[in-house]
Amino acid sequence: MANIVQFENVGLRYGTGTETLSDVSFTLKSGSFYFLTGPSGAGKTSLLKLLYLAQRPSRGVIRLFGEDAGALPRQRLPGFRRRIGVVFQDFRLVPHLSAYDNIALPLRVAGVQESDIEAPVREMLAWVGLTERGRARPPTLSGGEQQRIAIARAVIARPELLVADEPTGNVDPEMAERLLYLFESLNRLGTTVVVATHDFHLLHRIPNAQMMRIEHGKLSDPTGVLRNPPGQS
Structure with missing residues (x-):
């Protein structure tokens, strides 16, 4: 390798x-x-x-x-x-964006079309057990939920x-x-x-x-x- x-x-x-x-x-x-x-x-x-x-x-x-x-x-x-994907110890989520939009951020920065963003973001939300929390903003999430959103954001772009x-x-x-x-x-x-x-x-x-x-x-x-x-x- x-x-x-x-x-x-x-x-x-x-x-x-x-x-x-x-x-x-x-x-x-x-x-x-x-x-x-x-x-x-x-x-x-x-x-x-x-x-x-x-x-x-x-x-x-x-x-x-x-x-x-x-x-x-x-x-x-x-x-x-x-x-490089990064999972920070202090999460560093964007507070005014929803959980969905925080996860989608790396794809949008990379120029991925909106039509190609929803499916992978929904998949990540399901994987980290937060399907119902996609619209929630970070201040309303628990520390564990914020951590899971941060991980989903870090890995979504592979x-x-x-x-x-x-x-x-x-x-x-x-x-x-x-x-x-x-x-x-x-x-x-x-x-x-x-x-x-x-x-x-x-x-x-x-x-x-x-x-x-x-x-x-x-x-x-x-x-x-x-x-x-x-x-x-």
Whole structure:
């Protein structure tokens, strides 16, 4: 499989403080599924921000889709980002848009005809169990419902790379497994998936998933096929 992501000695520093990430090097294979684990404050969210181009590294090289992301001209960034689906920990739904319109947003930005939007949006609403909530606006939805809408929005355009920051943190265990199955289904269609999670119970739900663990801003384990997560035998 080709490499979809390459980090080479990447460091990230906010302001003049110490580095949040130090000498991070890894490769993600196209079409693979990865879990990113580690304690709170270890640098998981910062690493994900680099993956979806919300942050530039302080040093090192990041290659996405075979290109040096740091050398991309500004006008190419929007098109590049459309190839990446993101599930944010704080959802980032547009509050004045309905759930339906939030999910449809990536398709509209990509120029999909309105006649081709309704069916996939309805399918996503059904998949996340919110068929009857399509007209509801985010402020009227529970945290779990907002999370499901955010996930549906992230996957509807079948991105080449999906990055999810604690995507099951606001849903019950049954829905968490259902959403994980959605990620797995997308992965089977060729999308590379990276899921940051604290929930070790989810780690064995995906056959051949690989794990990266980050501690104190460094990757502490090499990427490999996930066998036994910490605390399990």
